[in-house]
Amino acid sequence: MSASAVLLGGVFMLAAGAALAQTIAATPTGVSASTFSTDLMQLYRESRLEDPRVLASYAQAQAGKEHQREAMGALFPQVSLNAGTNRIHQESDLVEQSYDSENYSLVLRQYLYNKTAWENYQKFKSLARQSESQALDAQAEATVDLAERYFTALAAEDELELVRAERRTTQKSLDRVNALYEKQLAMITDQLDLKARVDLLAAQELDAQNQASISREALAEIVGRPVKEKLNRIRDDVQLRVSAQSLETWVREGIALNPALKANESGVEAAGAALRSGKGGHYPTLSLTLSAQQTNEGYNNALAPRTDSYVAGIGVQVPLYSGGSTSARVRGLYQDQITAEQELEAIRRRVVKEITSAYLTANSSGEKISASRNALASAQLSRVAAEKALDYGMVNAVDVLTSVRNEFRARRDLLKTQYEFVTNVLTLNRWAGKLPAESVESVNGWLSPGSSSQKLTSP
Template sequence: MIVLLFPCVVLGALVLPAHASDPRLAQPSSSAPRTASVSKQNYSVDLMQLYRESRLEDPRVIASYSKAQSGVEQENQAFGSLLPSVTANAGFNRIKQTNLQVDEAYNSRNYTVGLTQPLYNKAAWENYQHYKSQAKQADSESREAQAEATVDLAQRYFAALAADDELELVQAERRATQKNLAMVSALYSKQLAMITDLLDLKSRVDSLAAQEVDARNRSRLSRVALAEIIGRPVNEKLSRVRNDVELKVSAGSLESWVNLAITENPSIMASESAQEAAEAALRAGKGGHYPTVNLNLSAQQTNEGYNNSLAPQTDSFVAGVGVQIPIYIGGSTSARVRQLYQDLLTAEQQLVATRRQVVKELTNSYLTADSSAEKIRANHNALASAEQSRIAAEKAFTYGVVNAVDVLTAVQNEFKARRDLLKTQYDFITNLFIMSRWAGKLSEESVESVNAWLGSNDSADMFQ
């Protein structure tokens, strides 16, 4: 009877501190503990450091900058067609004339400067508006590409952390199981444990050894994925989520986030600019039916006369206005207008589709992050309970109340709870990045605010 009551007393004594030690979560502060060592073994990098490196090394980010700049230069080209064009010509000739009266050779020269200024050209003006909208579209697409690259970096960072966690968890579980195996082996040698308990523990240790090989490979592959966008091998330790921070979604409602996304999302802004560009292109196509008016100024100096004859030097100055009226060019202008109208309809529908996609993706990420925040709190409690359950099972085993399989199950449950907690934390933070991306709020400040949640937690304390 005493043997049966003692494990219960031990279990009760261990459960009470579990509630007292329930983790109290706090907002991230700037005074997060950081490692003071800079040795190769202890040096770690955080998300912000890798983010800054990726801004300089990620080909997608660099290409997005170039694409935006290309759009600006296209706009400048279109604007140049509205400004005056100035040309200068110089000619030097050696002329020989022979007829019944003249047989002579002489040199001639002529200099001409001309200026043409469009006074009215609807097609050129609307073409400028078209490329102006396309430049805005390219800028929005560039910001969307950078936001997507930021989300990808965060996903790869926390995927690498999860892979490192899995490796260390498997190693820690193997050590714990090996410790229990040693204890059972000692008891079995004294004929105080059953062979089935010993074999179960040996089987689990061997299984964990195989899992460790697989986990180590996944950890290496996750670093390769990070190196792809950083441009160098990432062999440093990665900063982990601190234990003293509260992970929660912004106080804003889902409706406020959706309204923000409708006005600030780069994809929507790019689609709106694409529609504006299509409208301007349609107006430019219709401008092919309109007349064009140009102001022409020219100055000429020459010593050539009629039929290339030698003449006294003459200075000529001409000012004029030219009007060109299109009448018929085979119906190509009307066909182009019809084609541009269909392009406009396509752009309008693409805008509708983009808005719907943004609302869907934002809603999904918001709800997922919100539920993950609740799940994190539940997983903290589950881990605390699993830890106490494992300790109680190990104590109870020493008194013969439970068998080794029960202890093995308790150890597995504890490490499963650790996996679930870490995975939920990483999923939550990743969904915050995704939510900010679709809301158009993802920036360097967003990365910095999330980076404040990371610190140099000792993995030995987390996975012991």
């Protein structure tokens, strides 16, 4: 390569850098420069009141508490009041008579020992805790789903703006080639290549518009209303990094706090209590009975003076044989317990896997963001240089198209990496048992209504 060629190339690079600095300072940034009226935290608050999954989880937890209270009732005294009146007609060889009889009784029964009822209460107490944990897990899952849809909507709008910006940029190159072609300084193939790319981008813009509308509808499904507001974007001045905690710490916290894991632990406890309740069918029951009765009916329905009776007794009921049903029920409940234990082990392994995957992916995305920013800066310089070189006939339209594609590919990669990072942070918090509101609040601090994002549009 001659010294003049090297010098000329250096001049082109300096001109490209100067032109890029001027366009960045002077060009509006499109969607990323707008002021947005809603953010992730606001939509999260709305979803707590509108998302059917969240509302169902609240009802499920409340139902669990009521079932526990129902089972507790069997341990308390059972009181019943009975009243009745009869019209009696009697005939005999000596007398024929009709009269009314009355009977009133109040009975109180209290179990002193009933293993089946006690263990049944323990089962429903564990099931109530399981319902609460399942509700928390459902809410955490709904939170991650909301965030994914939020950033999917942002990504769809990014894609729309990027396609429009790439089409404008390619159109400018086409206009430049048309001008050169009129001066017989460009080939017809360059003109046709650029025209084909502009037409293709116009078709892609229609598809991007459709995807943006679909992503907004996905948000509306959760919050229960059309989401027309602009969405806050990730700020440029924040360093996206995972907590300094080690992976082992995250896993340890997840094992201790994850609501899905806690729900399965309660499920194992409930299965154990159900097994003990089934075995209680072999045990005797001991009960105390207190009763008071008033009646004017005597032996053989004969009319008698009013009698008040007060009885206190202790009864023992010993099961001897029930056709083998009690033993079969116990064997079935034992298998249910083994099933619950295996489900617990499965969810424990999944917690470890999900935390590890989210942690490593988030860390990788955080490191990739810096590299993507550098790649974008280089791609911008390359594109500007290619456009300048086209004016001097040093490159053809294919080279310009390649540089434009590389720039917008870098823009897409950067935005995608940022959204993947934030989503993985929320996923990590979910499986580690962090409260959904706290997770959303921390991520929401990375968003700003005035954020310029990564300058989606191109000069």
